[in-house]
Amino acid sequence: MPRVSVHRKAHFNAAHRLYRKDWTDEKNTAVFSKCSNPNFHGHNYELIVSLTGEIDEETGYVFDLGVLRNHIKLEIEDAFDHKNLNVEVPEFMDLNPTAENISVVIYNKLRKLLPDHLDLKITLYETPRNFVSYSGE
Numbered sequence: 001m002p003r004v005s006v007h008r009k010a011h012f013n014a015a016h017r018l019y020r021k022d023w024t025d026e027k028n029t030a031v032f033s034k035c036s037n038p039n040f041h042g043h044n045y046e047l048i049v050s051l052t053g054e055i056d057e058e059t060g061y062v063f064d065l066g067v068l069r070n071h072i073k074l075e076i077e078d079a080f081d082h083k084n085l086n087v088e089v090p091e092f093m094d095l096n097p098t099a100e101n102i103s104v105v106i107y108n109k110l111r112k113l114l115p116d117h118l119d120l121k122i123t124l125y126e127t128p129r130n131f132v133s134y135s136g137e
């Protein structure tokens with residue numbers, strides 16, 4: 001069967017500060033500049049979750065996008081939307097919430113819910129022009 005990719009878009013608004021606890025404020029500011037504002041700042045994150053696999057002969061689906069929507073809502077949107085990532089989301093209390101690290105956390109949360117035969121790719125837009133992708137490599 002042909003291998004096809006299916007995609008689901010989602011979004012969440014969240015505040016964060018790029019910051020390492022083991023660095024001084026001066027070093028954090030030197031490295032992360034305005035993104036290390038001690039009073040935090042927000043982004044409108046745009047997320048694309050992509051699954052690649054063979055089309056199921058019976059259903060014609062690679063994976064039910066309604067099921068994927070529910071996983072994203074419960075695992076990502078409910079956990080991150082309108083939250084301060086550094087303060088309120090356990091995964092980032094000791095992990096700098098860069099777009100890279102957020103994409104890996106999202107991957108790991110979704111990977112465990114999805115069938116092993118499907119390839120998973122996370123694309124995360126932090127701003128309309130800054131985005132990252134992660135495929136579990």
Ligand SMILES: Nc1nc2c(c(=O)[nH]1)N=C([C@H](O)[C@H](O)COP(=O)(O)OP(=O)(O)OP(=O)(O)O)CN2
Nearest residue numbers: 018035043097098099100101126127128129130132
């Ligand atoms: N490798 C990374 N670099 C940067 C990250 C990141 O997560 N990974 N994050 C930031 C900032 O948090 C933010 O994304 C940058 O905001 P800004 O400079 O305002 O970017 P914009 O695209 O909105 O604005 P431009 O004027 O188009 O640059 C920084 N780096």
